[in-house]
Amino acid sequence: MARRNLALPVLGAGLLFIVAARLALPAAPPLYDGVVPITPYLWLDPPPGEPGGATGATADIPVRSGKSPLVAVATPELEPQAQIFGPPGGLTVPPGARTIKVAIQPVPGEGVATDGHVDGNVYRIAVTDENGTALTAPASARVSVVLRATDPARAEATIARLSAGSWQPLKTSSSGFGGSFISVVTEFGDFAVIVPGPGPSTAATAGPTASDAASVVASGLSAASSGGSALSNAPIPPGDTSGPPVWLAPVLVVLVLLLALAAYRGATRRRRRRYQGHPIRRR
Amino acid sequence: MTAIALRPPGRVVRPAMIITGLAAVVGLRWAATVAGVAGGVAVGLVFGFGLVVVGLATGWRPLLGRRSSIAVGVVGGTVLVVLALVTRSGQLPWLAPPAAFIPWVAVTIFVASAEELVLRGALFDELDRSVGTLAAVLVTSVLFALMHVPLYGWHVVPLDLGVGLWLAGLRLATGGIVAPAIAHAVADLATWWL
Numbered sequence: 222m223a224r225r226n227l228a229l230p231v232l233g234a235g236l237l238f239i240v241a242a243r244l245a246l247p248a249a250p251p252l253y254d255g256v257v258p259i260t261p262y263l264w265l266d267p268p269p270g271e272p273g274g275a276t277g278a279t280a281d282i283p284v285r286s287g288k289s290p291l292v293a294v295a296t297p298e299l300e301p302q303a304q305i306f307g308p309p310g311g312l313t314v315p316p317g318a319r320t321i322k323v324a325i326q327p328v329p330g331e332g333v334a335t336d337g338h339v340d341g342n343v344y345r346i347a348v349t350d351e352n353g354t355a356l357t358a359p360a361s362a363r364v365s366v367v368l369r370a371t372d373p374a375r376a377e378a379t380i381a382r383l384s385a386g387s388w389q390p391l392k393t394s395s396s397g398f399g400g401s402f403i404s405v406v407t408e409f410g411d412f413a414v415i416v417p418g419p420g421p422s423t424a425a426t427a428g429p430t431a432s433d434a435a436s437v438v439a440s441g442l443s444a445a446s447s448g449g450s451a452l453s454n455a456p457i458p459p460g461d462t463s464g465p466p467v468w469l470a471p472v473l474v475v476l477v478l479l480l481a482l483a484a485y486r487g488a489t490r491r492r493r494r495r496y497q498g499h500p501i502r503r504r
Numbered sequence: 505m506t507a508i509a510l511r512p513p514g515r516v517v518r519p520a521m522i523i524t525g526l527a528a529v530v531g532l533r534w535a536a537t538v539a540g541v542a543g544g545v546a547v548g549l550v551f552g553f554g555l556v557v558v559g560l561a562t563g564w565r566p567l568l569g570r571r572s573s574i575a576v577g578v579v580g581g582t583v584l585v586v587l588a589l590v591t592r593s594g595q596l597p598w599l600a601p602p603a604a605f606i607p608w609v610a611v612t613i614f615v616a617s618a619e620e621l622v623l624r625g626a627l628f629d630e631l632d633r634s635v636g637t638l639a640a641v642l643v644t645s646v647l648f649a650l651m652h653v654p655l656y657g658w659h660v661v662p663l664d665l666g667v668g669l670w671l672a673g674l675r676l677a678t679g680g681i682v683a684p685a686i687a688h689a690v691a692d693l694a695t696w697w698l
Contacts, residue, residue, distance in 0.1 A: 225677060231641055232673030238666025239584070243591035245662070 262371040263298055265327040265342045275302065275342050277326035284321060289314050289356075292348075292364075294323045300401060303327075303344040303412070304367040311362035318350035328411065334388040340378060340416040341371045346409045357408050366406050368414045373400040375416065380404040383411035390415065515634035518562055519643075522627045525558035526651065534654040548611040555618035564626035566681055573682035580674045580683060581690025584667065588694070613689045620685040623648055623668075624675040641672040667691075 267273040280294045289312035295301035303325050312321065327342040346366060348356045358364035370378050376395070380402050381388035391404035402414060533551040570576075623644045631640035645668030649661045671684040 227637060227641070228673050228676035231669055231676060235645075235666045235669030235671075235673055236583075236587075238662060238669060239587055240591065240666075242660075242663035242666055243587065 262302065262341060262369065266329065275327040277303075277324065277344075279322070279324045282321040282323065284314055284318050284350075287314060287316070289321055292321065292323060294325060295367075296325055296327075296344075298369075300369060301367070302342065302369045303346070305346055305348070305365070305409075306367065307358060307364040308362065311364045312348065312356045312358050314356065315350055315354055318352075318354070320351040321356065322349050322351065323347070330413070332383045332386050332388050332411075334381065334413075334415045336390075337379075337415045337417045338419060339388070340375075340414045341369070343383070343411050343413045344368065345411050348409050355409065358406065360405060360407050363405050364407075365403050366409075366412050367401055367403045368412060370400040370402065370414045370416065375400040378402050378414045378416045381413055381415045382406070382408075383413070388413065388415055519627060519630040519634060522558060522562060522622065522630060523647065525561065526555070526622055526627070526647065529554035529558055530651045530654060545607050545611050548615050552611065552614040552618040555615075555622050559618070559621040559626040562626055562630070564629060566621065566625055567629070567679060570678050570680070573678040573680055574686060576674060576678050577683035577686025578690060580670065580687030581694075584670065584687060584691040585694040588691075609693060612692045616688040616692050617685045619648070619651075620671070620681045620688055624671055624684045625681040628672070628675060637676070641669065641676070645669045645672055 261272050263275040264271050264273050265275045276297060278294050278296045280292075282290060282292055284290075288310045289307060291309050292305060292307035292312065295304040305323060305325065314321070324345075324347045326345045326347075328345045330339050330343045332339075350356060366380060368380055378393065378400075379390045380393045381390045383389075391406065393402050393404045395402060404412075406412075529551060532554065533547060536547050536550070627647070628640045628644050631643055635643075645665055648668035648671070649664035652660055652664045671688060674683040674687055675681065677683070
């Protein structure tokens with residue numbers, strides 16, 4: 222009876238948490254779990270052995286009552302390599318505008334990243350009205366750009382916007398899925414994922430191969446090991462890696478199993494010592 | 505009543521064993537995913553089997569609960585889906601996973617049920633007996649949130665904590681794992697369309 226009485230407050234608390242979390246988080250996984258494979262990263266200008274064929278996405282979105290509706294446009298890959306997401310009313314729409322035109326296109330890379338290199342494609346994101354007037358968004362609207370790194374297991378990266386020929390880092394956090402990162406933006410332009418270390422011209426590869434990526438399931442994995450998903454505008458330390466080494470996970474699992482075994486054996490011995498010759502009643 | 509038996513190991517040893525096993529299975533899934541040893545469906549299948557082993561290894565057997573559990577589970581899952589739809593403005597646009605539908609459905613249901621078997625089943629009952637119902641609710645909900653961190657990142661902890669509480673509430677209301685398992689599966693399956 223007491224348990225059933227507890228059910229209602231627990232359900233209510235759960236409901237409150239869910240609603241609060243969904244409203245507060247700029248990005249959340251689709252629901253609560255799932256098994257979602259990731260397709261290989263497609264390049265505009267593929268390095269040797271990597272697949273090409275990166276494409277963009279466009280959308281014409283009608284303005285409603287002078288305000289922007291929900292804007293959610295994504296490139297067609299799974300998961301999308303570039304996305305823009307704006308909540309209703311998030312974009313500043315010029316008076317009289319009837320349509321919001323969104324275009325996401327991969328473009329040849331340019332510009333210099335001072336700390337790290339561009340990982341994957343540069344995406345040009347244009348958001349205009351029907352007259353070509355560029356739209357902006359207040360920071361409070363949390364209009365977001367989401368870009369996917371080439372490595373689905375990558376934990377840390379920074380989304381940067383090309384400004385006056387150089388990549389300006391934006392406050393970036395993990396989107397929680399497959400090496401994708403999210404930044405709140407106030408204006409649009411060219412965006413790219415910047416990762417630490419030398420670029421592909423000096424490194425052997427720029428992350429895992431396409432086949433690796435294809436076989437890996439959703440893996441924000443990394444945020445777990447990196448101690449959190451929030452990144453900052455702080456300079457990217459050269460030589461930083463995408464989280465702890467992979468081999469650490471099985472080692473930790475083995476250690477945990479050994480500890481569990483030791484705890485179990487210890488408990489069993491104590492139990493035998495304590496109750497040897499002193500049978501007790503079953504509860 | 506008067507049967508003679510060994511006293512079970514300490515109050516928290518058995519729950520600790522389950523939590524350890526759960527951590528090991530989650531860790532293995534993480535390692536398999538990072539290493540890219542197999543596709544998502546295969547990894548999910550192995551993950552589910554691991555959870556079932558952890559849940560049943562302690563000798564725990566499922567409590568099915570009341571007859572109304574199925575209906576309560578469907579309603580509980582629908583509430584989660586509706587909440588996701590209603591609060592969609594704060595969510596990224598997601599597309600249907602490209603895996604073949606039938607295997608994906610099967611594994612998703614299996615994994616959701618296996619998670620419930622361990623958390624709202626074996627572990628919940630052990631904690632309920634040893635440290636009380638409220639502690640069982642809180643610990644299983646926190647673990648539910650934490651076990652999703654490797655897959656989605658830390659920022660989903662508040663959301664999954666809420667979902668954990670919701671599922672625990674269904675467990676309390678029906679007395680078995682059928683309702684939370686169905687609700688969990690319904691919510692996960694909705695990702696194909698949402």
